[in-house]
Amino acid sequence: MSTYAAEHHDDHKPTGWRRWVYSTNHKDIGTMYLLFALTMMFFGGASAMLIRAELFQPGIQLLHPDLYNNLVTNHALIMIFGAVMPAAAGLANWMIPLMIGAPDMALPRMNNLSFWILPAAAVMLGLSFVVPFFPGGGSQINTGWTLYPPLSIQVGMSMDFLIFAIHLLGISSVLASINIIVTLLNMRAPGMTLMKMPMFCWTWLVTAFLLILVVPVLAGGVTMLLFDRHFGTSFFDAAGGGDPVLFQHLFWFFGHPEVYVLLLPSIGVLAHVIPTFSRKPLFGYRSMVGAMLAVATIGMVVWAHHQYTIGMSLGAVTYFMVGTIIISIPVGLMIFNFIATMWRGAMTFETPMLFAVAIILMFTFGGLSGVMLAVVPADMQYHDSMFVVAHFHYVLMPGAVFGLFAGVFYWLPKWTGHMYDEKLAKIFFWTNVIGFNITFFPQHFLGLAGMPRRIVDYNVMFTEFNMVSSIGAMIFGLSHLLLLYIVIKTIRGGKKAEAKVWEGAHGLEWHLDSPPAFHTWTTPPAAIELTDTYEKP
Amino acid sequence: MSANQNADHYYIPGPSPWPVIGMLSLLTTLLGTALMINGVTVGSYVVVAGLLLFGYLLFGWFSDVVRENLSDCYNHQVDTSFRLGMIWFIASEVFFFLAFFGALFYIRNIALPWLGGDGYLGMSNEILHQEFSPAWPSQGPGAVGGEYRAMGPWGIPAINTFILLSSGATVTWAHWGLKLNKQSHLIWGLTSTIVLGLLFVALQAYEYSHAYSELNLTLGTGVYGSTFYMLTGFHGFHVTMGTIMLMAILGRSLKGHFSPHNHFAFEAVAWYWHFVDVVWLGLFIFVYWM
């Protein structure tokens, strides 16, 4: 170790702002990713709160319709690209090198570039929101996150800022994915074959593949949009022989795999949390890997289930319907494996495990409403109604966000060296889960009764459930302040965490101090440490 | 410091300013572009500033990498990382092009037949565009862009195909020279590749100006013009980047940076060049020929 350190440009931990801005350290970059994600979650959440406040009762109280839909757009983009993906990337940065016994990510400088592009994208997104408030700034982005033309061609200059923000986000994701793939393929400790790799690493490997394949397509799509807006092309204009629906195909070719990008890292977290607190190896390691590859593959070819109403042929909708329904097989297998891991385990219920159980129950619920949506004739009714909003929040919050919460609580002691406050964390869990259900459960009813999504004002017949939903959203939203408090409290102090934080935990990361040294695994882990896994293929 | 000493340690670079400078250059360039295309005059200056910063960044970052490489910091494993990284970068580029090829496919085989009265959405023709028949190339029922003539495959495009294919051969030839440690063989191989690349770009530029001035084929010529310029333009941009990369490699070869066993940078650029080549074949077939 000492020879290694001696060769380095810097023998010690760099200090001051340079430590962060110039960083090449996976732990610091991971921390920055996570803090960025947390910040963005508050921005995305604040817009959600405004949305729910406006929908609290019929009439237009707070927000002009364009402002409302601009907030809906920003809410979705910020939550997906600003909160969930960076948080998952933060976990990857922190944990992958620790888990596979690598000294750092494979391409450390590029790693930092991937992170720092995100604030730049946030600036562009912020500008797209702010510019219309100035004279001559054009109209607001009232298109929703799907940015469908021709509406997105009507929007003023702020749309260009948004398009470039998406380009930046795309560059960031692609670079981060390249880095993760290279790290996983090339940096594993000697003796760790692919089929011995911790499951979280597997999920990220698949996620990164998906990102590399689909993000460029989105970038291509918004580039065409830019050209249609400014350079006289007719990609999305029937008069010139184009088709507005072409954009939808490009968007959803990206968009559907994207939802699995959001889901899979959290599935990876569960694959560690559940065995740890069940004190039993992960059930069905191989089938888990297989299921994941199947999800990724099928997920790439079913995108048009978001577009059942555009007028596809009978053959096309049948294909997309059957393909979409079939995804329940691999996803169901994953859920099954989790339950089988709990089965005949010796469970305890620390906060990460509580989240894990909640995810199994509530994600399954969301997934099943997904299967309902996949049924074409029924989707004639559900499409673009609040039912869809309910579906995707049930998969996005439990499937993605709660998984990230579970991961944060699971690894927070490892990162900070302090135990978090378990009692507060449990209170957070309960307010969170209950608030979530009050918010989104009633939206199913609204959708079935005929309330379209993305409307700022609605008929009185939809009042009751909207009120319940808005009240739930306030509970839900406020509960996140508790999360913030717990995280800050844990960073600043608390009971000292041991190297192996959880009794039932296995894996390389638990052989390092809590918090780990600035540089870890500068010599690869010993064979004995490598055998300590819960992945039993 | 010998190579051996590093062989069992993966090189982790120290703190580096380049990533944030990269971020700033991207932000400035895109911000400037957004302002420029909306008629804000400072925009173009901002773009220029961003691009200069970007150039400085590339130069600085790669100088660091070259320096580290020359002082034997990189062991075999680091080299593998670079290779894998390049491969997956090219994979992402492939999908970027796929978006545009996909658009072309969709327009030609699905959207236009509908507008022309075929298939499930055939009513579009009967109700909205009765006179329209969808032969490719098409500028759509609105005849957007006015009278024009299409670009045939057997003039400049065929010559360009020949040029690019030969450049693929010359770069491989240069690679042999490098592996056999024959400096002049390498230099000449690279130089002729660069010349061919420049020739390609020049011919392409000529073709564009010909199309604009004589064929009235512009970016605004309906969906034909859109796809034509989008695909060929995006590709042309890649050839330009590739040529610049080749020039950098030539410079490094002249300084004797590469050895028969250690020349990842050369190979990365060669892969990129072959990729650009293959894309051109796709373009030639689907955009010019069929």
Place this chain on the structure above:
Amino acid sequence: MHFFVLGLGRWVVICIALFGANIACADYGINFPQPASGSAQDIYDIHMLTMRVATGLLLIVFAFVFYSLYFHRKSRGYKADQKFHDTWFGHWSWLIVPALVLGVDLTIANNANVVLQKVWVVPDDKNLLDVKVTGHQWWWEFDYLDHGVKVESRYVPKAESGDLYLREVDNRLVLPTNRKIRFLHTSADVLHAFWVPELAVKKDAIPGYVTETWAEINREGVFRGQCAELCGTWHSRMPIVVEAVSEEKFLAWIDDKNAAKVAAAAEASADKTWSKEELIAKGESFYNTKCAACHQVSGIGLPPAFPALKGSAVVLGPLADHLDVVIKGRPGTAMMAWGGSLNDLEIAAIITYERNAWGNDTGDVVQPADVKQQR
């Protein structure tokens, strides 16, 4: 740990009760409204089927999870079975589980497919009634292609519609029962979607393309729906109201419409010279229904997509250009060509109004004859 089990248990009870309620009652407000066509009934049934299957699967998952949560707890002294994945079940579950799920999937897909075959493609029928449905920002245009009747349908402000606000329109879409109707959807500007839940019809309106759906209404009544694809600022203000009546009443209604049209045309072309006051009064009411959705009642527009008319160069400029924009539209923008749907009198009145309202004091008076000449 009691806290945990109790809390979660309560949550489950609430959840199941709600979901059960959902299944039990088909009340307006919780589930789809009562279907008004055979297809809608089929769709309702497939919806109930998948929902029941989903609920069943959910209960199974809940049952296993809760059993395990209760019995396989460390606090109960349960010792983890480290060999569980080594049993025959552990070895074969990767095959058994997918097979079972595939079975359920195929059941759903098969039933769905049966419905799909019935509802998706517009059936051949001699007696088909063609209605072209055009979405505009932010109103609907219904064109009875075989009868030469056009209806423009706009939302009614709250003061007049009360509790039906955002579900009520000025002119309804009148349709006959027991006759196959083909809807031909298109749009004049951006995407919209025609959605009437009782008919289970939803289809996107795509500018430049025509998509189709169909319905055969089996009971008389008034069915309300809304635009279901985000179409800009007033997406929330595009209700659709279908009034289903018997065939005879429908034909009578068509005749009324045609007669009214003839009368209006007669009035407009009667080469009468109208006074400025008359034109402005008529113009104001036409303007407020036809134009104000985009250009606003106060003429300030919603720039940049919908320019202001107050102080506008076109409105204050040469009359011919102004007429031209209104009659022929502005290709490539949201401004449609009104020449086809407005008669000479209407256009004359609107233009006179625009040129004299909101401080646009040109003093110009435009007569129907001027419009006729310009066409």
